[in-house]
Amino acid sequence: MPQRKNVSNASRRLFSVYRMLLSEYGPQHWWPAESSFEVCVGAILTQNTSWKNVENAIAQLKKHGKLSCRSLASIPLSELEPLIRASGYYRQKAIRLKKFCQYVETRYHGDVGKLMDQSLDSCRDELLSLHGIGPETADSMLLYAGNKPSFVIDAYTFRFNEAFQLFVLREPPGRKQYVELKHCFECRLPRDEKLFNEFHALIVMWGKRNPKRHSSQP
DNA sequence: ACCCAGGTGGCCC
DNA sequence: GGGCCACATGGG
Numbered sequence: 392m393p394q395r396k397n398v399s400n401a402s403r404r405l406f407s408v409y410r411m412l413l414s415e416y417g418p419q420h421w422w423p424a425e426s427s428f429e430v431c432v433g434a435i436l437t438q439n440t441s442w443k444n445v446e447n448a449i450a451q452l453k454k455h456g457k458l459s460c461r462s463l464a465s466i467p468l469s470e471l472e473p474l475i476r477a478s479g480y481y482r483q484k485a486i487r488l489k490k491f492c493q494y495v496e497t498r499y500h501g502d503v504g505k506l507m508d509q510s511l512d513s514c515r516d517e518l519l520s521l522h523g524i525g526p527e528t529a530d531s532m533l534l535y536a537g538n539k540p541s542f543v544i545d546a547y548t549f550r551f552n553e554a555f556q557l558f559v560l561r562e563p564p565g566r567k568q569y570v571e572l573k574h575c576f577e578c579r580l581p582r583d584e585k586l587f588n589e590f591h592a593l594i595v596m597w598g599k600r601n602p603k604r605h606s607s608q609p
Numbered sequence: 610a611c612c613c614a615g616g617t618g619g620c621c622c
Numbered sequence: 623g624g625g626c627c628a629c630a631t632g633g634g
Contacts (some may be wrong), residue, residue, distance in 0.1 A: 438616040445634055479631040525617050545615045595615060603613075
């Protein structure tokens with residue numbers, strides 16, 4: 392019963408926290424990319440990696456004229472790896488990125504928009520079936536490349552949830568906790584991709600402005 | 610010299 | 623089905 396009250400308070404507080412972030416930071420206009428395809432590339436490269444490093448990697452791809460689905464679908468791994476080296480885990484990510492592009496190239500003629508041209512659930516299942524695309528990467532692609540209302544849960548979202556004491560999670564850290572927190576957000580907000588987009592972008596902005604301290608400060 | 614970053618899949622029990 | 627672990631660079 393106290394649990395239920397917490398959840399209720401949290402849902403009521405959700406909007407007010409959102410409005411607070413919005414007035415504090417202003418609209419974010421996410422994702423920082425020039426195309427939906429570039430969003431997908433960034434989503435894969437930023438796995439457990441700071442965005443700054445990903446920017447370098449994407450800049451390298453652009454500089455060498457390789458930032459297209461067709462190029463990346465056929466580029467040799469030995470050529471791709473050094474280009475994305477700055478993003479870390481570059482051997483794994485080279486494989487993941489290339490496989491993703493090969494898939495989109497052969498199945499959708501390199502058009503991410505076509506992949507996204509079906510129901511949210513279908514897209515999500517399809518993305519999750521690809522090697523190296525887990526829940527967060529899939530949700531980022533759905534929301535920011537496909538304009539679909541799929542709330543993105545990432546390290547910032549978990550930290551944000553704790554800092555503002557929004558939802559008490561029962562599941563232990565892991566895949567199930569991801570699903571749990573995602574459900575918390577999605578079922579208490581209108582299913583609006585613009586809102587999901589802006590809210591998560593603001594959470595990331597908040598996360599960057601409030602970095603985790605490792606021994607001092609609350 | 611640490612610790613951390615917009616995760617994921619492969620093992621092992 | 624859960625608990626570890628490798629993966630790797632760049633910045634504080």
